[in-house]
Amino acid sequence: MSRTTTEAPILNAQQKKSVRIRWFLVGFLVLGGVVNYLDRSTLSVANTTIAGEFGLDAFQMGLLLSAFSWPYAIANLPAGYLVDKFGPKKMFAFAAGAWSLVSIVSAAANSFGFLYAARVALGIAESPFFTSALKVNERWFNKSERALPVSLVNTGSQIANAIAPPLLTFLLLTMSWRGMFVIVGVLGVVIALVWLRIYRDPTLKEQAMIKGAEAQAKAIASVEKVGWGQLFKYRNTWFMILGAFGIFYTVWVYLTWLPSYLQTARGFSLSDSGWLASLPFLCGIIGVVFGGWLSSKLVKRGVGTVLARKIPIVGGALLAAAAVLPVAYVDSTPLAIVLLSVGYFASQVPIGCLWTLASDIAPSNQVASLGAIQNFGGFIGAAVAPVVTGAVLTATGGSYTLVFLIGGILLLVGALSYGFFVKERPEPASEPVDSVPSH
Incomplete structure (x- = not known):
């Protein structure tokens, strides 16, 4: 994973006009991210409804909420390779079509086992999306520009997280949770067809x-033909996995348990919790964009690209930890909502920069692969989060104190991993630092 320092060109007005399709593609990827995350959010919004219908306790619901993340994490590994091999057009269209079909089929679930299997299939189907988006941005933007469009693509998930509680709650109340699954699935079919066209x-x-x-530098790096498995020989890869684990863990506590927390721990109704749950996610939209903007600003001021990615990643994770940890001891509901909103804003500041960091470190033919490996680590955290949360709630009689303490500590782990151990110069884990030649 050697790197070559190059000067990225500054496009004039005529050149920008000739490649302006790239911003249209970014906009469509944002829309794709919205639909992608609406699919993921259906079960979280229907958490208490489905638990009541199927007679599930908190631990069983935790298992069901994690059923998406385990296969998604594992499937990211081959998905990154497949995106590098077949390109983002085919893989994104395949993913969108597959996840939409699974969502529609999920509406027919009549047991815990059926719904669990459907969530496993959904995780596999969605795995190529963000690696495809990263590949699109790597192909259409130079290094100095890339942080902002990558972050913008990641706002799609945050827009979905913000609108999902009120929108999906409305669909749930008006046409049942089964109708909600079907509507969201149909949206994905439309996304797949349009992508193939444009x-x-x-x-x-x-x-x-x-x-x-x-x-030219990327082409030279590609000739080196670094094998997919070779990426695991680098320390950067392992600490990116660990760092993403810590950050994504807490993000997915929000995504899977926040509506239930507002209803059971804070006493809000289903309809009220739908609106309140959107507040942290609205802040998350701002957080993603801010992280990308800050990173781009630092690059333009002469900060090295890897350091310019790490500053928002580490700073965001530290601020998120500082906001999440006190929630465990706050009695005031308004203050808890403020802290949760600040925490989610800060936890999203790193997200776009994580993906951009992968494209900065990896050679061109390994960009999606390294991004997917990092995302694999993140979604191991995402898979563990709902299960651990469900187990904690079952063991403590529904207390969220330990839930927030664990989340805050893992955010600190994420910050330390990226801050101290992800380096500008990749180093094979099997070799001492001094034996690695400089590039």
């Missing part, structure tokens, strides 16, 4: 225009 890769002339010397 997407294309940049031409060789456009690549040279966008990236300049970077395009």
